[in-house]
Amino acid sequence: MTTSTSIEQHQLCTFYLDKFFFGIGVEKVQEIVRYQKITRVPLAPPEVRGLMNLRNQIVTAIDLRDRLDLPEYRGDMLPINVVVKIDEEMISLLVDDVGDVLEVSQEQFESSPETLTGKVSKLIRGAYKLEERLLLILDVEKVVDLTGY
Amino acid sequence: MEIDEDLKAFLVESNGNLNEIEGDLVVLEQNPTDEELINRIYRNLHTLKGNCGFLGLEKLESLAHAGENLLTRLRDRQLALNSEITSALLQLVDSVKEILANLESTGQEGENDYKAVVATLQVLQESRNVKQETLEEETLTVARASSVADNTVRVDVGLLDKLTNLVGELVLCRNQIKEFSEGKNDSAFTDTSANLDLITTGLQEGIMQTRMQPISNIWSKFPRLVRDLAITLGKQVRLEMEGEEIELDKTLMEAIADPLMHVVRNCIDHGIETPSTRVAAGKPASGKIFVRAFHESGCVILEIGDDGGGIDLAKLKLKAVEGGWITKERADRLNTTETLELIFLPGLSTADRVTNLSGRGVGMDVVRTNLQKIEGTIDIYSNLGKGTTFKFNIPLTLTVLPTLMVISGGDRYAIPQANLLELVRLEGEQARNGVEMIHGAPVYRLRGKLLPLLYLNKELKLDSSEYNSLDENDYILNIVVLQTTNKSFGLVVDFINDTQEIVVKPLGKLLKAIPCFSGATIMGDGQVALILDVQGFAQSANLLSDEQNAALAAEENKIRQKSEESQIFLVFEGYERRRMAILLSEVTRLEEFPQEALERIGQQHVIQYRSSILPLIYLSNILGSVDRQFSPAPDEKIQVVVVSLGEENLTGLLVENILDIVEENVSVTGSSSQEEIKYTAVIRGRVTEILDIDVIIRKTVPYIFPAQSLSRLTK
Incomplete structure (x- = not known):
């Protein structure tokens, strides 16, 4: 399991999914974009929602709820794209809503909480215990690697 | 290792010079007295030497110098070129290449000592194989600097x-x-x-x-390759090249260079026989390799071939069966093209012995894979005892891809036009009955051939219920007939849109594993559409099983036999309820018009049809002895059989009642007294008059034809 020493980022881009509050290192995030029309890709892994056009670049969109085994969204809000750049490739993570960029301190960190089990626990590095709630830190590389589970 | 700009420029120029020298040397060997060639080689070598001096490359300079001296003697006709000299000069070229390679990777000339090469050159220079010494003054102009290069710029x-x-x-x-x-x-x-x-x-x-670069960039390497291989293998080979000026995108050029070399090598090693075998077979001792390039329908076609032994199909099948690639039963059923495809199986080789050149069975599959990467194709034609030709089909450029857009399950997909053969649209009755099942596989009869069908919706697991549950009468089947490397199939899609030139964008890593798509593109409305990889699609869909293939072949044979004997007729009631028929192949369409649509030009009845004027023929007028016009009930529609001779010139045949379309093996025939009637025959148990459309049109509406088709008719 990842230990707290490997967590180096202090500025976190945060977003909401279901009843959870997530964060990823701000340096991984290329940009936040409002919802764009997505072309589905038949035969693709189920987590892949499809392809979208971001300024004439083709970006693969991942349904982060699906990826994290969270229940399907039932409201009428459109998801938001958190576009990350991994190995020179742009991938969009679809989230319910985005929060602020937060500055956190190392002391608040604790590795993976017990509340998450199974495949999801591998995708989470740990959590920051903020005053009002837990901020779960996603391992972005693992999240976008759909072969590794 | 970072190398400085001067050196880089030198390397680029020298490699170019060297390639020229190499090519010229091989040609020179065939025409040893060609002064122009000797001069050119000399000039190129001289330029190289001059540059070496400037950059302080001593080894290179001494090599070039020795070569230059030898060439001077050749040029002054004090020496005559022989294969020994050619070999020494080629050795020089190789040594220079080696040094250049070292320079490129390390910036140094390298450890190797080229004294031996220099010595050989010197010995040859001092040798004397020409008796008469002509003391010609040096007339050569060596000045060659950069008159051409002045208005060009090197771009990264x-x-x-x-x-x-x-x-x-x-x-x-x-x-x-x-x-x-x-x-x-x-x-x-x-x-x-x-x-x-x-x-x-x-x-x-x-x-x-x-x-764009001329294809000669690759071809300039062939003469040397052919010469060296021929000598090693003890064969005599002549190389013929055509179309060196044809240009190709640089990226494409790089992608095909190795595959082409490989095929040339194969042609010499496996194709061309030894001189004795050739003579025994009644062929000239010297074999021929030809490489051709030309344009054809927006593609560049490259042909590489030999006049050697050809590919032994039986042996090829045997190898494939022995190696366990295919079963004996399958092998027996393969036709020529399919058998030739076997050479693309990875690991398969027909050569009896493995040489260090080829025959290890690594190769043709790689050749094809490389070609597929650039949307190119390769076909083989082989004639046992006569030779083999490989035909490469290369797109002009990679960046813009002409495609056909189709819609299935509500999404657009682009199909590369290189794979497209034709489009078939079936409506109503035809659509419902057009598709048959053979061994559980849906097929469509396309001009007597059975075309296996794949449904895009089904293969891509798209939910298509809303598109297929249209009103039964409106049911339409759109079939895109596609060609993969060795078979064609029909792809059933919901809608066919227009053709479009698209810019190909690669798919991300997450989607690379799906074989059905080769990329994506952004459409005019800003949305993404996927590009279908026809080859990958056909493979992943696993088109037909062996049993299904067998059943298909059997069925096709049946059709062939049947169609050889029988013809298809359109049977209708003509005037006075006479039973008549014409060949279905002469019918363009069947139409119905309201009676009000009838109009006249002088004596001629016409009808407006598809934005042109369609002349109508009353059969009663030409066949009947009485001038009687048939008069249907006022509210009844008139039925018209639209026929045509050639592409245009549609003519309408007014009939009273269309009865049936009948496939019949006509055996009982009788002649007719009227020339408009070809013959009479028994169709479906009743005597029927078969009309001669040519004669009828000529007699009735001769003016609609231009002179050319008229003369054809009166022949």
Whole structure:
């Protein structure tokens, strides 16, 4: 399991999914974009929602709820794209809503909480215990690697 | 290792010079007295030497110098070229190449000592194989600097690639603006958009042009390759090249260089027989390798072939069965093309012995894979005892791909036109009954051939219920007939849109594993559409099982036998309820018109049809002895059989009642007294008159034909 020493980022881009509050290192995030029309890709892994056009670049969109085994969204809000750049490739993570960029301190960190089990626990590095709630830190590389589970 | 700009420029130029020298040397061996050639070789070597001195490359300089001396003697006819000298000069070229390679990777000339080569050259230089010594003064002009290079600029390929991509983006942007402007009524905006369109196209063409290189860049390597191989193998080979000036995109050129070399090597090693075998077979001792390049329908075609032994199909099958690639039963059923395809099986080789050149069975599959990467194809034609030809089909450029857009399950997909054979549209009755099941596989009869069908919706696991549950009468089947490397199949899609030139964008890592798609593109409306990889699609869909293939072949044979004897007729009631028929192949369409649609030009009845005027023929007028016009009930529609001779010139045949379309093996026939009737025959147990459409049209409406088709008719 990842230990707290490997967590180096202090500025976190945060977003909401279901009843959870997530964060990823701000340096991984290329940009936040409002919802764009997505072309589905038949035969693709189920987590892949499809392809979208971001300024004439083709970006693969991942349904982060699906990826994290969270229940399907039932409201009428459109998801938001958190576009990350991994190995020179742009991938969009679809989230319910985005929060602020937060500055956190190392002391608040604790590795993976017990509340998450199974495949999801591998995708989470740990959590920051903020005053009002837990901020779960996603391992972005693992999240976008759909072969590794 | 970083090398400085001067050295880089030197390397680029010297490699070019060296390739020229190499090619010229091989040609010179065939025409040893060609002064022009000797001079050119000399000049190239001299330039190289001059540059070496400037950069302080001693080994290189001494090599070039020795070569130059030898060439001077040749030029002054004090020495005559023989194979010994040619070999020594080629050795020189190899040594220089080695040094250049070292320079490129390390910036140094390398450890090797080339004294032996220099010595050989010197010995040869001092030898004497020409008796008469002509003391000709040096008339050669060595000055050659850079008169051509003055108006050219060397550009880094990386920069060109970047520009090409940017132009690709611009094309997309232009498409979006175009679509946007169509919805607007602003003339200034429309004009600007049209202008942008023009400029973009011009820019695109220009950028493409900068990437083009003549195919001779690859071909210049062939003479040396052929010569060396022929000598090693003890064969005599003559090389013929055609179309060196044809140009190709640089990226494509790089992708095909190795495959082409490989095929040439195969042709010499496996294709061309030894001189004794050739003579025994009644062929000239010297074999022929030809390489040709030419343009054909928007592609560049490269042909490489030999006049050697050809591919032994039986042996090939045997090898494939022995190696366990296919079963004996399957092998027996393969036709010629399918058998030749076997040589693309990875690991298969027909050579009895493995040489260090080829025969290890690594190769043809790689050749094909490399070609597929650039959307190219390869076909083989082989004639046992006569030779083998490989035909490469290469797209002109990679950046813009002509495609057909189709819609299935509500989404658009682009199909590369290189794979497209034809489109078939079936409506109503035809659509419902057109598809048959053979061994559980859906097929469609396309001109007597059974075409296996794949449903895009089903293969892509798309939910298509809403598109197929249309009203039964409106049921339409759209079949896109596609060609993969060795078989064709029909792809059933919901709708067929137009054709479109698209800019290909690669798919991300997450989607690379799906074999059905080769990339994606951005459409005019800004949305993404996937590009279908026809080859991958056919493979992953696993087109037909062996049993299904067998059943298909059997069924096809049946059809063939049947169709050899029988013909298809359209049977109808003509005037006075006479039972008549014409060949279905002569029928363009069947139409119904209300009676009000009938109009006249003079004595001629006509009808407006598909924005032209269709002359109508009353059969009663030409066949009947009485001038009687048939008069249907006022509210009844008139039935017209539209026939045509050739592409245009449609003519309508007015009939009373269309009865049936019948496939019949006509055996009982009788002659007729009227020339409009070809013969009479028994169709479905009743005597029927078969009309001669040519005669009828000629007699009734001769004026609609231009002179040319008239003369054809009166023949």
